[in-house]
Amino acid sequence: MKAFNSNNVIKKQFSLVFVKFAVCFLVLGFAYRLFLSNFEQFSQIEVNHTVFVSNDTLPPPVTVSEPPVAVNLPENQTLLNGKCDLFIGDWVRDPSGPVYTNATCYSIESHQNCMKNGRPDTEYLYWRWNPRDCELPRFSPKKFLNLMRNKSFTFIGDSIMRNHVQSLLCILSQEEQVDDVYHDEQYKSRRWYFPIHDFNLSVIWSPFLAKATVFEDDNGVPTDITQLHLDKLDDAWTGEFDNFDYVVIAGGKWYLKSTIYYEKDKIVGCHNCPGKNITQVGFEYAYRKALNSTMKFITSSKNKGYTFFRTTTPDHFENGEWNTGGYCNRTRPFKEGEVDIGYVDEAMRKIELEEFERASEFGLNMKLFDTTVLSLLRPDGHPGVYRQYHPFAVENKNKKVQNDCLHWCLPGPIDSWNDIMMQML
Ligand SMILES: *[C@@H]1O[C@H](CO)[C@@H](O)[C@H](O)[C@H]1NC(C)=O
Numbered sequence: 355m356k357a358f359n360s361n362n363v364i365k366k367q368f369s370l371v372f373v374k375f376a377v378c379f380l381v382l383g384f385a386y387r388l389f390l391s392n393f394e395q396f397s398q399i400e401v402n403h404t405v406f407v408s409n410d411t412l413p414p415p416v417t418v419s420e421p422p423v424a425v426n427l428p429e430n431q432t433l434l435n436g437k438c439d440l441f442i443g444d445w446v447r448d449p450s451g452p453v454y455t456n457a458t459c460y461s462i463e464s465h466q467n468c469m470k471n472g473r474p475d476t477e478y479l480y481w482r483w484n485p486r487d488c489e490l491p492r493f494s495p496k497k498f499l500n501l502m503r504n505k506s507f508t509f510i511g512d513s514i515m516r517n518h519v520q521s522l523l524c525i526l527s528q529e530e531q532v533d534d535v536y537h538d539e540q541y542k543s544r545r546w547y548f549p550i551h552d553f554n555l556s557v558i559w560s561p562f563l564a565k566a567t568v569f570e571d572d573n574g575v576p577t578d579i580t581q582l583h584l585d586k587l588d589d590a591w592t593g594e595f596d597n598f599d600y601v602v603i604a605g606g607k608w609y610l611k612s613t614i615y616y617e618k619d620k621i622v623g624c625h626n627c628p629g630k631n632i633t634q635v636g637f638e639y640a641y642r643k644a645l646n647s648t649m650k651f652i653t654s655s656k657n658k659g660y661t662f663f664r665t666t667t668p669d670h671f672e673n674g675e676w677n678t679g680g681y682c683n684r685t686r687p688f689k690e691g692e693v694d695i696g697y698v699d700e701a702m703r704k705i706e707l708e709e710f711e712r713a714s715e716f717g718l719n720m721k722l723f724d725t726t727v728l729s730l731l732r733p734d735g736h737p738g739v740y741r742q743y744h745p746f747a748v749e750n751k752n753k754k755v756q757n758d759c760l761h762w763c764l765p766g767p768i769d770s771w772n773d774i775m776m777q778m779l
Pocket residue numbers: 395400401402403404572573
């Protein structure tokens with residue numbers, strides 16, 4: 355409690371941390387990318403300790419000219435057309451705790467199974483999101499499944515999408531047992547079926563949404579620079595799109611990867627591609643173009659379903675990066691005003707809001723799922739060192755301890771995303 359009484363101090367300290375963080379983030383763009391691509395490979399259910407590549411395989415740091423800026427949280431935009439804005443509010447104590455645990459949900463990915471992995475503190479489990487101007491009821495699996503009878507619901511995006519779908523799955527499996535009907539080789543794209551309700555739930559791996567060629571070896575280490583077509587979409591999701599009644603879709607952090615960009619099959623620029631003699635256009639350019647293509651597709655699709663467009667999800671590495679000792683061991687949420695959003699998340703969210711706004715002019719059947727700010731307030735919800743099983747056990751003392759301050763513990767704050775989703779339905 356004490357630490358949170360002196361708001362200003364914390365705010366200042368944390369702003370500093372975030373400015374530092376922004377600088378590190380940009381400078382270590384390359385390193386971060388490796389981190390991401392390595393995270394993606396750990397979709398398997400088993401614990402796997404061959405984790406991150408060692409320092410010496412990292413490419414040299416890249417200097418970026420953009421100035422790091424810390425931006426304040428959005429203005430007090432409480433009421434939207436007289437309706438409650440579900441995304442403005444704060445986290446309040448909720449003694450009832452999570453509806454599932456490591457013992458009642460069997461499908462939690464090992465790297466997010468913080469309870470099983472020995473995370474000692476449990477405070478992070480006892481908060482719920484409380485919108486400022488309305489009541490947000492707890493997610494009701496019964497109601498949700500009834501609503502989903504004879505329907506199909508899919509999540510399209512990167513590993514945060516998978517994190518989200520697992521949370522939903524854990525909650526729903528308290529009500530009805532689910533059949534695991536499909537997974538690809540790496541458990542990145544998956545489908546589940548709820549027989550009693552004739553309900554299909556799936557997750558489609560498409561971290562860029564746009565058509566990408568990623569070159570990686572078996573360990574997820576890039577062997578060549580990614581090629582991304584900003585005007586073409588990934589047919590992993592577009593091919594099936596019309597079959598879905600409900601969709602959650604998001605872009606995100608994969609746009610920070612070293613990438614060469616194409617439009618009309620011609621190179622138009624790149625992001626972090628030293629030695630390639632290609633104009634650096636930055637990830638913002640690419641992200642905007644790709645979201646425009648995505649929205650164009652969705653607005654012109656015949657699908658009469660309902661699409662949630664999710665905004666970027668922030669990470670909480672402090673005092674360093676994933677590979678330079680950055681950690682996230684806070685055990686309480688922030689209050690509004692105690693934290694500033696980082697440069698990259700601010701930039702991404704701005705593009706997302708603008709492109710969404712633009713697409714809304716086409717009267718599309720799409721809702722903004724703006725989880726960025728509420729998630730920013732939960733530095734305590736990440737696995738941190740508990741991404742691995744008992745990291746400090748004697749038998750692990752020679753293993754490097756790696757922090758994950760990007761994905762979310764299950765159970766954890768991401769469960770609240772479902773409360774909001776349910777309310778929007
Ligand atoms: C762990 O992952 C590495 C790299 O993907 C793989 O070679 C190894 O077989 C895995 N080990 C286990 C126990 O799954």
